[in-house]
Amino acid sequence: MSKTITVIPGDGIGPDIIDATIKILDKAGCGLDYEFADAGLVALEKHGELLPDTTLAAIERNGVTLKGPLTTPVGGGFTSINVTLRKQFNLYANVRPVVSFKGTKARYENIDIITIRENTEGMYSGLGQTTKADGSEAEAMSRVTRVGCERIVRFAYELARREGRKKVTAVHKANILKTTSGMFLSVAREIAKDYPDIQSEEMIVDATCMKLVMSPENFDVIVTTNLFGDILSDLCAGLVGGLGMAPGANIGADCAIFEAVHGSAPDIAGQNLANPSSVILAAIQMLEHLGQTENAKRILNALRDTIESGDRTTADLGGTHGTTDFTQAILDRL
Numbered sequence: 001m002s003k004t005i006t007v008i009p010g011d012g013i014g015p016d017i018i019d020a021t022i023k024i025l026d027k028a029g030c031g032l033d034y035e036f037a038d039a040g041l042v043a044l045e046k047h048g049e050l051l052p053d054t055t056l057a058a059i060e061r062n063g064v065t066l067k068g069p070l071t072t073p074v075g076g077g078f079t080s081i082n083v084t085l086r087k088q089f090n091l092y093a094n095v096r097p098v099v100s101f102k103g104t105k106a107r108y109e110n111i112d113i114i115t116i117r118e119n120t121e122g123m124y125s126g127l128g129q130t131t132k133a134d135g136s137e138a139e140a141m142s143r144v145t146r147v148g149c150e151r152i153v154r155f156a157y158e159l160a161r162r163e164g165r166k167k168v169t170a171v172h173k174a175n176i177l178k179t180t181s182g183m184f185l186s187v188a189r190e191i192a193k194d195y196p197d198i199q200s201e202e203m204i205v206d207a208t209c210m211k212l213v214m215s216p217e218n219f220d221v222i223v224t225t226n227l228f229g230d231i232l233s234d235l236c237a238g239l240v241g242g243l244g245m246a247p248g249a250n251i252g253a254d255c256a257i258f259e260a261v262h263g264s265a266p267d268i269a270g271q272n273l274a275n276p277s278s279v280i281l282a283a284i285q286m287l288e289h290l291g292q293t294e295n296a297k298r299i300l301n302a303l304r305d306t307i308e309s310g311d312r313t314t315a316d317l318g319g320t321h322g323t324t325d326f327t328q329a330i331l332d333r334l
C-alpha cells in the first residue's frame, strides 16, 4: 500500500534539492505519493502568510513531511517557521545524525554520531524574556519538565537499541545549572537502568565539546537538552564537513518532519549549484522512520559511492558539476 507524505519544497535552493530527492525516492521504488504544500517566503507571496492553515492540515493529515529550507523574513515581527512547527506539532525530539564520507571536507574518517536534542523546552521555551527599560539588565527563563526529560532520554535509548548502537552519552551542566540540568541528569540516570544492554555515560557539556573535537570516534548516541543540543549538533556537522552533509528529523508522537539542516542559500538559488545531499540524507532518515530500511540503505550506498568516487559532484564537494548531474550520478547507481 502506498503512503502519502507531505512535501514542502520551501525557498531558495529548496525546490531544486527536493526535486532531486523525489527523483531518487521514486527510482528506488519507495512507493510514496506526495501532497505538495507551501511554506516560507513562497507561501507569503502566494497566500499572504508564511505558514498557511492548508499546510498545517497537510502535515497533520499525512503524519510524515519532507521539508526544504524556509526563509524567515528578517524584521516585520515574523517568528521562525521552524520553531512554530516544532511547537504546533510537539516535535520534541530533534535527531541529527552525522557520518563522515570520504571525498568531503570531513575532518575524520570514522565518525558516526547521532545527537538527540530536546526540541521544545529549556532555554528555547521563550519564557520570561525581559529587558529593563533602561537597557541595563536582561532576563530569560529556562524551564524543563520531568516528563520532557523522560521522553527524550527514553527516545534516545529506544533509538540506540533499535539501531544496534552501543552507547548513550547524556550531556549536561548539572554542576552549575543544578535545577534544570540537574533534573535532566537525574532522569537520565534513572532511565539508564532500564537499558542494561546499552553502555551509559554522562558528560559535562564543555568537556564534551573538547572530546568531540579530539576523539569523535568515542561517541555514538548523544542525548541532551535544547540549547546544548543545538550547539553540539552543529559542532558534529562541522566534523563531517559542514551543514551540506547534515540532515535533521523533528519527531513527535503523531507527526515527524524531515529536513536539511542548512538554509535556503539565496546566494546560489536557481543556479543548479546546490548539493542535495542533506535533504537526501533526511529522506533516508524518513525511510527508516517508515520502516523502509532496505530502501534507506540502497539510497545511502548510492549517495556514498557517488561522493567517494567524485563522480559528477557539486562544487562544495570539490567537483565541477551541478545539482542535476550529481543527482543523475546517484540515479545511475540505483
Ligand SMILES: NC(=O)c1ccc[n+]([C@@H]2O[C@H](COP(=O)([O-])OP(=O)(O)OC[C@H]3O[C@@H](n4cnc5c(N)ncnc54)[C@H](O)[C@@H]3O)[C@@H](O)[C@H]2O)c1
Binding pocket: 013, 068, 069, 070, 071, 072, 073, 082, 243, 244, 259, 260, 261, 262, 263, 264, 265, 266, 267, 268, 273, 274, 275, 276, 277, 278, 316
Ligand atoms: N531549516 C531551515 O529552514 C533553515 C535553516 C537555516 C537557515 N534558514 C534560512 O535560510 C536563509 C539563508 O540563511 P544563511 O545564508 O544564513 O544559511 P545557508 O545555510 O542558507 O547558507 C550558508 C552558506 O552555505 C551554502 N549552502 C547552504 N546549503 C548548501 C547546499 N545544499 N549546497 C551548496 N551550498 C550550500 C550557501 O550557498 C551559503 O554560502 C535565511 O533566511 C535563514 O533564515 C532556514
